[in-house]
Amino acid sequence: MxxxxxxxxxxxxxxxxxxxxxxxxxxxxxxAGVVEVRQGKRFEVEIEGDQTPESxxxxxxxxxxxxxxxxxxxxxVRSV
Amino acid sequence: MRVGxxxxxxxxxxxxxxxxxxxxxxxxxxxWHGDHDLQGVDAVVxxxxxxxGDYLRCGAISRFAPVMTEVIEAAGKGLPxxxxxxxxxxxxxxxxxxxxxxxxxxxxxxxxxxRLRIENTSTPWTAAYEPGAEITVVLKNGExxxxxxxxxxxxxxxxxxxVARYLGDNPNGSLRGIAGITNEGGNVVGLMPHPEHxxxxxxxxxxxxxxxxxxxxxxAFA
Numbered sequence: 597m598x599x600x601x602x603x604x605x606x607x608x609x610x611x612x613x614x615x616x617x618x619x620x621x622x623x624x625x626x627x628a629g630v631v632e633v634r635q636g637k638r639f640e641v642e643i644e645g646d647q648t649p650e651s652x653x654x655x656x657x658x659x660x661x662x663x664x665x666x667x668x669x670x671x672x673v674r675s676v
Numbered sequence: 677m678r679v680g681x682x683x684x685x686x687x688x689x690x691x692x693x694x695x696x697x698x699x700x701x702x703x704x705x706x707x708w709h710g711d712h713d714l715q716g717v718d719a720v721v722x723x724x725x726x727x728x729g730d731y732l733r734c735g736a737i738s739r740f741a742p743v744m745t746e747v748i749e750a751a752g753k754g755l756p757x758x759x760x761x762x763x764x765x766x767x768x769x770x771x772x773x774x775x776x777x778x779x780x781x782x783x784x785x786x787x788x789x790x791r792l793r794i795e796n797t798s799t800p801w802t803a804a805y806e807p808g809a810e811i812t813v814v815l816k817n818g819e820x821x822x823x824x825x826x827x828x829x830x831x832x833x834x835x836x837x838x839v840a841r842y843l844g845d846n847p848n849g850s851l852r853g854i855a856g857i858t859n860e861g862g863n864v865v866g867l868m869p870h871p872e873h874x875x876x877x878x879x880x881x882x883x884x885x886x887x888x889x890x891x892x893x894x895x896a897f898a
Contacts, residue, residue, distance in 0.1 A: 610823060614783075616783070662737075665769065667774075667775060
């Protein structure tokens with residue numbers, strides 16, 4: 597099985613209200629000194645067969661077309 | 677005109693949208709997300725709701741629903757398409773409209789009567805309004821913050837493609853107070869607030885939303 601991980605994060609210039617909510621909660625739990633939290637998504641994709649440049653390219657394409665919205669998010673694909 | 681209203685799994689406002697279409701003097705045609713068929717309609721409304729549970733991103737999965745193949749193709753040929761709320765999100769995910777909708781900056785669901793200014797009355801959905809008309813319709817969204825890069829925002833403003841703008845407090849953090857936009861052709865309109873909930877005096881804040889549904893008939897006879 598070929599396993600890939602796709603990390604999707606809001607672009608730095610895009611407001612991340614979920615990250616802000618987590619950032620606001622941390623000091624209340626006693627975690628001091630946290631200055632920034634950004635929240636993203638992680639996808640684990642399994643594809644039949646071995647890892648190949650083709651399957652990697654396919655996951656890249658999935659990330660571009662469905663898993664992320666290029667207007668507001670960046671993504672990174674890696675094999676695991 | 678015959679106006680199709682698409683029902684996706686998780687659509688909430690499809691019935692209200694069909695009712696508003698009828699009140700506007702048009703025939704409402706129910707369309708199903710799973711059909712590759714627009715039933716020959718003259719225009720399409722993508723209604724509000726939480727299609728596909730808003731999983732992944734709002735509108736991200738609906739954008740690939742079978743019926744959207746036909747909607748996207750027909751929109752490219754000039755078919756009038758109105759996306760309301762979740763429908764606006766689907767139009768952005770489909771790249772029929774630029775930009776995206778993100779979670780409200782204040783992180784709370786907003787539900788209220790909302791004043792808007794109609795800034796573009798040349799679309800088939802807004803032709804019934806006077807230029808600069810100020811209207812009050814329902815706003816209800818959790819992810820209604822309109823964002824796009826500065827160049828896109830400047831282009832929208834420069835080309836008069838901001839269809840509606842929020843008046844008073846910005847309800848969701850939308851950049852430049854943008855409530856609705858149109859595409860280059862002017863046939864596709866996305867709007868975050870809900871004109872279909874403001875077509876009867878008995879329910880909702882009045883009948884200011886009716887213009888979105890009478891415009892089509894007005895355009896047909898123009």
